[in-house]
Amino acid sequence: MIRMGIQKSGRLTDKTLSLLKKCGIELNWSKNKLLGQAQGFPLELLMVRDDDIPKLVESGVCDLGIIGENVLSEATTNKEPLCLKLRQLGYGKCRLSFAAPKDFNWQGPSSLQDLRVATSYPNIVKKFLTQYNLSAKIVEISGSVELAPALNIADVVCDIVSTGSTLQANGLKETKEIMQSQSIVIQNPNLDDHDKKKNIDRLLRRIDGVLKAQNNKYVMMNAPRAALQTIKEILPGMEEPSVMPLDEGSDKIAIHAVCQEDLFWETMEKLKEAGASSVLVVPIEKVI
Ligand code: ATP
Numbered sequence: 001m002i003r004m005g006i007q008k009s010g011r012l013t014d015k016t017l018s019l020l021k022k023c024g025i026e027l028n029w030s031k032n033k034l035l036g037q038a039q040g041f042p043l044e045l046l047m048v049r050d051d052d053i054p055k056l057v058e059s060g061v062c063d064l065g066i067i068g069e070n071v072l073s074e075a076t077t078n079k080e081p082l083c084l085k086l087r088q089l090g091y092g093k094c095r096l097s098f099a100a101p102k103d104f105n106w107q108g109p110s111s112l113q114d115l116r117v118a119t120s121y122p123n124i125v126k127k128f129l130t131q132y133n134l135s136a137k138i139v140e141i142s143g144s145v146e147l148a149p150a151l152n153i154a155d156v157v158c159d160i161v162s163t164g165s166t167l168q169a170n171g172l173k174e175t176k177e178i179m180q181s182q183s184i185v186i187q188n189p190n191l192d193d194h195d196k197k198k199n200i201d202r203l204l205r206r207i208d209g210v211l212k213a214q215n216n217k218y219v220m221m222n223a224p225r226a227a228l229q230t231i232k233e234i235l236p237g238m239e240e241p242s243v244m245p246l247d248e249g250s251d252k253i254a255i256h257a258v259c260q261e262d263l264f265w266e267t268m269e270k271l272k273e274a275g276a277s278s279v280l281v282v283p284i285e286k287v288i
């Protein structure tokens with residue numbers, strides 16, 4: 001049985017549970033329970049605050065954890081990484097940035113010298129200041145950091161930003177991004193149990209399958225046989241497309257292929273120009 005620490009309630013919770021569900025792993029226990037056995041996989045889930053997960057994984061209480069890269073980075077104070085980073089999961093994307101009042105004359109990191117910086121990420125800010133050989137007073141605040149300048153608790157802030165609308169609403173402007181973050185799977189660095197490792201590999205294969213499927217679409221169309229080569233060049237398929245003849249005697253074929261979603265509209269237009277008709281695009285649930 002593998003034990004995984006996930007965020008009990010917060011921005012990562014629903015997406016994490018939904019990812020696990022797509023991996024065939026379901027939970028059905030009451031929300032108040034902190035430790036529960038998953039169905040469909042030898043996995044136990046520990047629901048905790050995200051900040052506690054790095055320590056739980058480092059110490060081996062949990063074998064795995066899912067957190068934001070920002071949380072791992074904040075917990076890593078020594079040179080040695082405290083947990084292994086196994087996968088980036090693509091959700092919970094945000095950045096950690098400095099922000100200052102709108103009229104602040106920001107001239108680069110040196111502007112931080114001798115200021116008061118409010119943040120929930122004192123270790124990351126300390127590392128940044130050391131790197132730039134600066135000294136500033138770190139004011140640690142656990143929430144609503146963006147209020148600090150207005151309350152005169154700090155001159156600038158260093159906080160999580162996703163769209164920037166919270167900063168703007170509080171009269172602040174983003175001045176310097178210091179890290180980008182998304183959710184990741186972390187592992188205990190000293191794990192040596194053979195069966196657990198095998199199950200972690202199985203889980204990662206399923207996660208990879210879900211992530212890969214999310215980025216791909218299944219495309220089907222009819223086209224004149226003569227257009228096949230052009231269509232193959234247009235389709236950014238994972239493999240050779242499948243090609244099937246339509247009615248006997250017809251010069252038309254059906255083409256099926258897997259294609260990357262981010263090329264989707266552009267690709268559709270080119271396919272039509274190449275003579276394709278009845279182009280269907282459907283989501284893929286799993287890939288293995
Ligand atoms: P906890 O109670 O577990 O300590 P928290 O308040 O520290 O929760 P959340 O606000 O739930 O944390 O955010 C969890 C993670 O989601 C953050 O560590 C970060 O990686 C990511 N995150 C934070 N803000 C955003 C955002 N606006 N958009 C996307 N992801 C975000």
Ligand code: ZN
Pocket residue numbers: 049050051
């Ligand atoms: Zn937290």
